[in-house]
Amino acid sequence: MTPSTIHWQDAAGQAQSALWQPESGVPAPRRVLLADDTLAADKAYRLACEGTGLLWAGDFHNARQLLQALGRRADAPRGGGARARGRGRAAVEQAPVEPAQAFHLHRQAQAQRARTLSQILVPVDADYGISLRRAPDLRAAFTEAWGAPSGQARVVSLREVLGLVGAHEWRKKGVPIAALGPEARIHPHYGVFSPVRGEYVDLVATTPLPAGAKALAFDIGTGTAVLAIVLARRGVARVVATDQDPRALACAADNLQRMGLGRNVELLPADLFPEGRAPLVVCNPPWVPARASAPIERAVYDEDSRMLRGFLAGLAGHLAPGGEGWLILSDLAEHLGLRPRAQLLEWIAQGGLRVVQRHDVKPRHGKAADAADPLHAARAAEVTSLWRLAAA
Template sequence: MTSFATITWPEADGPRLARWRTESSVPPPKRVVLADDQTTADNAYRLACEGTALLWRGDFQNARQLLQAMTRRLERKPRKPGISPLDAFNLHRQTQSQRARTLGMLLIPLDGGYTIPLRRAPEIRQACTEAYGPADGEASVASLRELLGLIGAHEWRKKGVEIPLLAARIHPHYGVFSPVRGEYVDLVARTPLPAAAHELAFEIGTGTGVLAALLAQRGVRKIVATDLDPRALACARENLTRLGYAGQVEVLQANLFPPGRAPLVVCNPPWLPARPASALEHAVYDPDSRMLLGFLNGLAAHLTRGGEGWLILSDFAEHLGLRTRSMLLAAIEQAGLVVAGREEIKPRHPKAADVADPLHAARAAEITSLWRLVAR
């Protein structure tokens, strides 16, 4: 008996079995055929659309080219004009899901040490270790699309993301939301700190630790940063140590709040109240607004007298029809909180100007706000 999912495929001397590796919670394909350099893109695309996976046995770089050719065939499908923002969002998610499912059908073998036994294959041992954990000696199979994502994440982790306000780089770990959008960092940098916040602040859902580092740079003597995800905790600790703030910031595993009260509590929850399709989407999607409502409903009990809670939230969900402003204000009021002020910033990311993006109208209208909340 094995404690992990397995995948089987036919060989000339009988069926074979290996461990199925995935970070997207996708079950192993039920039908698998062998493919190599002679496999055409049209045939590969047809099989993938039918739900048949292709286990690659040819040159690795040819497999990458085949995946690109399959991607081009997916992009030929026209978009539906004249639909509502909510319908556009739902269609976009459906399309992304179908795209991931189809492109995920091109599979690559891995040996027990995370080496790809194919010609011209790259070295991916460290990238796999960062995502899957140390090699366990088990031969395995993963989708090429996921492996390329692991390689990209490893490069981001090595290179880091430049944060001008810190005059330093933040290095995101695999599966931890990367601070490539700087709007929310700017908001925390420019909003005046409450007087008592120079002594203590809490940061809820720290992720890479970027906001905790910024608060430390601004002179907050003690910050308690929490997260529930072990990857995020390790990432935050590594970044804060590298930046020299380990003595100022305590990183704790907690579901939202640490024990006690603080004069400043900061939270940047996922902005979209929708169900994540994979574990990696939890930084973007907050099902039923659980983290948002958990923060609001618990904030008053964790603020010192006269303290402030900073909620950093985009109105992207409002423009998509996933949430209304009245719903947010009602949740703030029901939590016993009052809005003391609000800082706003417009998006700077490239998608906000990309008219070809199916969600362009909502992205162009988006405003990210820092809501200053106090207990009633």
């Protein structure tokens, strides 16, 4: 994304500016006020709801506490339940609605909450230091996400800063992957979707390989490379893994090096398929047909099912004779009323494909059991499937 500039006046009334480059691509606040430890949470919340950026000049830990206070206000019901501050979770729960409507209300609530909480801003120096009282040294996390310092000061949402810190910690300790062994871990980078939903990895680890797959397989949209690693560990001699996101390719290369599989897996920048045909082509596309509001959400949200449709339309042309395509897909969109099963089957047929077999597993993530979640009914019914597809 193209960086822009954020402007404000300092305590002496002098005009100041810095780089503004948010992960979500949202424009800089038009109005920016200096804020410190004397700012009351109610006033901060009102200003944030109005879209006023609050550039912090006080204690860093107090800024974190203020952010938590704004989060509570955004989630709390108001006016006897008729409305909700920030249109948070309570706003979605006011009355029974159709699943698709509940989903869109939920997304609107998430977006409004994110906009409000993103108005607390912190200054980051040109060397990635933060010149606030009790501010931690976050240079390593910033460098991982943004690259080497560019020599320009910038202003960043505190919420995004905390996300960078969380990603840095996940990258350090890694995510355990049971299918790869008790000690195996995948290390997700900032902006790359973490393989925390292990059920889809288990499907790829246990489904019988088609004839010839031990020689070559394609992994489409590799992300962290977890599925490419599973295939290589299963004895596939050569895996060609593609992704169009430079962050994902860097993350995949890191994980392959950690696993000692750099020679077994070839990484290519590509939108969907590499050239040629393979006995096995694997793809785990985003499963919800909706617009992503940040780059990392593209692993979940795929507007108009673009990647899913592209995979199904091009798969037959990239399968070796007798080969199989493995489509790993959650049916959450069906339970939300966003994409019927009949549509998926129609796209499969239009791609010159047939269903050989389907392997199903129930998700194990926490939201599937959270009755307070606005989308609980759909999440509780969700099934993740590995569709074995072949040329018709």
